[in-house]
Amino acid sequence: MADNGKNFSVYNLGSFKELADKEIDGAKGRVMLGHLLGLTGCEISINSRKAGEAVPFVHHHKMNEEVYMILSGSGIFHIDGEEFPVGEGDMIRVAPAGMRSIKAVEPLVYACIQAHDGSLAQATMLDGVITKDKTSWM
Numbered sequence: 001m002a003d004n005g006k007n008f009s010v011y012n013l014g015s016f017k018e019l020a021d022k023e024i025d026g027a028k029g030r031v032m033l034g035h036l037l038g039l040t041g042c043e044i045s046i047n048s049r050k051a052g053e054a055v056p057f058v059h060h061h062k063m064n065e066e067v068y069m070i071l072s073g074s075g076i077f078h079i080d081g082e083e084f085p086v087g088e089g090d091m092i093r094v095a096p097a098g099m100r101s102i103k104a105v106e107p108l109v110y111a112c113i114q115a116h117d118g119s120l121a122q123a124t125m126l127d128g129v130i131t132k133d134k135t136s137w138m
């Protein structure tokens, strides 16, 4: 779905509650949206872990910072030997060198966004352009 000739792409994951048991692209409980949506500036994964499940390794990145967005449930986050509880609404930015892992305490759903560290040149208030186009509700 990388290039459909339109200015948008859509993919439906279904219920977050059912994601932990779902296998998409050979991975259980984890969906990489990059190729599904044709992302070009970041990678986003949506992850679901059952209570007690954990990422079975500690990792860091070569070039990408990551933002973990806890969407529901609770868990324990590990960065550079430090561990702390996380829950719905927590947003955690990890620099490329950060040695990280995560474990679910309760069923845990989180998004992880990867982008090249230092690549953001501008954001919404500077990048967005309001047009005269109208929607059906305007």
Ligand code: ZN
Residues within 6 Å of the ligand: 059, 060, 061, 066
């Ligand atoms: Zn990572």
